[in-house]
Amino acid sequence: MxxxxxxxxxxxxxxxxxxxxxxxxxxxxxxxxxxxxxxxxxxxxxxxxxxxxxxxxxxxxxxxxxMNVTSYSGFQSGADLEYSSRDLGQLRVQDVGEGxxxxxxxxxxxxxxxxxxxxxxxxxxxxxxxxxxxxxxxxxxxxxxxxxxxxxxxxxxxxxxxxxxxxxxxxxxxxxxxxNDGIYSAADFAKVSSEKISSTHSLEEKPWNPFEQEQAFKRRSYFVIKLFQGAMSGLAYMHNCERLHQSLGPASIVLNTMVERDAAYLVPRLRDLAFSVDIRFSYLEEGPRTFSEDLWRRASSAGAFTPMEKRAFGIADDMYEAGLLFAYLAFVPFCEAGIVDSLSLQRLLESTFKLDLVATREYCLADDRLSEAVKFLDLADGAGWELLQAMLNPDFRKRPIADAVVNHRFLTANII
Structure with a gap:
């Protein structure tokens, strides 16, 4: 009541x-x-x-x-370093605390x-x-x-x-x-999807019909692409209004449906603007505020000092977070539950492979548990890897803007 x-x-x-x-x-x-x-x-x-x-x-x-990540030990670098599938789970030993x-x-x-x-x-x-x-x-x-x-x-x-x-x-x-445009998030969708894969691969389940398996992959791919494209449309609108999100992640996207067959009716919506930052030039010239101090500190470290450079850095910073979101959506819904999570995936990309997506793909190809994620990013002649590499470019000046991502060939290709 x-x-x-x-x-x-x-x-x-x-x-x-x-x-x-x-x-x-x-x-x-x-x-x-x-x-x-x-x-x-x-x-x-x-x-x-x-x-x-x-x-x-x-x-x-x-x-x-x-969540606050206070510390973790990165991978040891060296010419004789060998990567194994166990690396995906090692991030869980880091110190993680709640705000x-x-x-x-x-x-x-x-x-x-x-x-x-x-x-x-x-x-x-x-x-x-x-x-x-x-x-x-x-x-x-x-x-x-x-x-x-x-x-x-x-x-x-x-x-x-x-x-x-x-x-x-x-x-x-x-x-x-x-x-109320939905009570589920992209994180909920990824969790349910990975659990379905685990259930299907369990001993109690009969093997899939190859044709049905391919159709299920296409439905999930279409749903994920539409989900990400909608999220990027929302981010593009924010940037065009000179506002940063600064807290973008799978839990920050509300979905009106999680049913893959209803992807045509899917409307993703951004939420959680508590850390949003105003990047109008008049505000940038007044100096840092409560929720932008760390952002502009990182901008200075990257060589962005003028208002125009700081604005460009802020947009690129949002796009980097969007790149991590894209990686999450490309892997978690296509893998069994517990194989990979957002933090272990971020560590794999940043610490293990130093944002080298060619090396990342070679590594993932060797692990059958990640094969569906590789297949997804391979769509449209590898356009997914191309887009992910661009969004995670170490040089913030070379990352695409949100409007360019919305219209990227990976998100506009007909995969059905």
Whole structure:
């Protein structure tokens, strides 16, 4: 049974975030506000639902946190180094810890007004007492990012999750209400796909019909390609609006279906904009902010100092993360469960083969467990490897922009 929001929430007043004083953003509350810099932002603010009485809260969907990789020992380099399939699992000995901010997700709906009955998903940030200042900063940054993008002169984008409103509770929790366009992520799809392969290859299952096996491979390939192309369309829109994602991964992509036969109706949408960075030149000239300090530190280390160079580096940095996402989608859904994960794959690419995709392919060819992933990237005369190499180019100046990836021949080839 749905619980009405009015039983749980107060109408506390707005407070200015002191640590974001250069770019005023206000706490979520019954009177949700963002700084009205432009007429388009004011229009967006007016369209957001800011009263708790307008929402009904349903069941808890789940929760997640943010992972911090504190250290790991890289592979020992040397001329006599031999690679084995065991390398794929060795990353799991590294030190991995969870961040302090835990996010909860709830189903719900709009209870009154012209959008009454619209299904929503609430993303709940803990208050300062539970999550510290970081939680409030993340909530405020995500609010501002969506308000900015949804009021953009570029128009709307179907590949971004839509923010409908939000409010603050008595305990300081920040509730953001997004239109419910799916509760599954690309990570969920990859997990289910790999488990299906494990089940099929188990002793209890009969061998596949070769024709059926080939058709299943084509369906999965088409689904993955459409998933990645949609995610890149969303990222291209963000970059065209001069906004970086900075937290792109399989869990950051919402899917309206995980059924491979329904790929024609698949619409991937980007979410998790808590670490998004504004790269308009006027903002770059003001100096680093809370969520961009590390980015610009890395930009300086790479030789990017001017606003234009820093902007180019930021876009290329997003594209590198998109390249790791592409690698994940190319391997995990096509391998048995437990063979490879995102961190072990990243280590294989970065530490073992130093981003040399030709050597990576030769290595993967020698392992039958990775054969389907190799076959996928070999489509269109090896266009998948070509695209992956471009996106993971060590020189940030040589990485493609998101629009170029969307139109790459690997993503536009007819594989069915």
């Amino acid at each position: 749905l619980l009405t929001a009015r039983d749980c929430f107060s109408s506390s007043s707005c407070s200015l975030l002191p640590w974001l004083s250069r770019k005023p953003i206000f706490f979520l509350s019954k009177k949700l506000r963002v700084c009205p810099r432009t007429r388009s932002t004011r229009l967006c603010r007016a369209s957001l639902i800011t009263s708790p009485d307008s929402f009904e809260v349903g069941r808890l969907i789940g929760s997640y946190g943010f 302090s901010v835990k996010i909860r997700l709830y189903e719900g709906r709009i209870a009154q007004g012209p959008f009454k009955g619209t299904r929503v998903v609430f993303k709940v940030y803990p208050g300062q007492r539970a999550g510290g200042l970081e939680a409030d900063m993340m909530a405020a940054n995500e609010l501002h990012a969506h308000a900015f993008l949804q009021s953009s002169s570029e128009g709307t984008c179907k590949n971004l999750l839509s923010l409908l409103g939000g409010f603050e509770t008595k305990t300081g929790e920040q509730w953001l209400a997004f239109r």
